[in-house]
Amino acid sequence: MALTNRSATVRGYGTAAGTGTLATLILVGVCGSPWYVDWAEGNTDPNSAGGWFLRLLAWPAWRLESTDPEQSLLATDARAVLLLVLAVTFLYLLPASQVARVQGSLSQFFSGWAAYVLAGGAATLLAALLTSGGTLLADFETTGTGATYGFFAGWIIGLASLGGRA
Template identity: 40%
Template sequence: MAITRSRYRTATSAGTFVAFLLVLIFGSPAYVDWARSADRGIFLETLAWPAWSFDSDASVRDLLGADLKAILLVAFTALFISLLAGAQLASARGTLSAILTGWAAYMFAAALAAFVTSFLLPHGSLGQATVNAAAGAGYALIVGWIIGLATMAGRRP
């Protein structure tokens, strides 16, 4: 019996790869500085939300919180897409269902990543963590359709 590998990308790997690219490109210090330098519009400014940097002038706590938020966003995206894509019913495996699954997974991932990393910041509290989680969910509400399209293109279990 020969073992064959699928040449198709799964929904989880496609969505995670696109989330990684979004965080890597649009969270970079160069893009964040460009987006914040002038009025670029809500979409281009929102793309800069999970900003990461290796700034030596920032405190270690701030640096760790920002970088960990970007890493956790990608990791939680993989987790939630695999959980949600596997839970789809056979009758709900359409295009719209796949887009909404990826979009929702990205919203959950962004909110959870922002919530968890809020406690690393100075004066971290439950209230501030909730506000940051809402900001993460707002980011994913505007940008998450891109992840939804990527999961639509992938093969679902």
């Protein structure tokens, strides 16, 4: 009887990768929006920990229209698009079936967090290599910003992945 109750309970949860994906879409969609970016820049103190974190959440900024006629929208939004694609990919590629066997395990949290850190760093590097005309050293240096973003915002994705099933 305990086994049938458990399977009925587990059916009510989404997959660990699915809930992480939904959290990624919400995080990038809301915090990367032009409205949030403008609010964070105008209403937070960059010299305080809270202000720094709120500004960091705006890192994968995307725009509805390009103000620079030389850049296309795809070039401007490459970081956000690559972050979404890579985060979803890494959430599904990481050992989700192994991690999600024990519902609510701490390994689900770390798997979601790690996927987002890796996605943040890789998205920054790829966007810099594809869209910038700068040096390779400058592209490598900007990758640190994406990894920092993934590290400090990835716990949100880790929490969303917590409790999902395989």
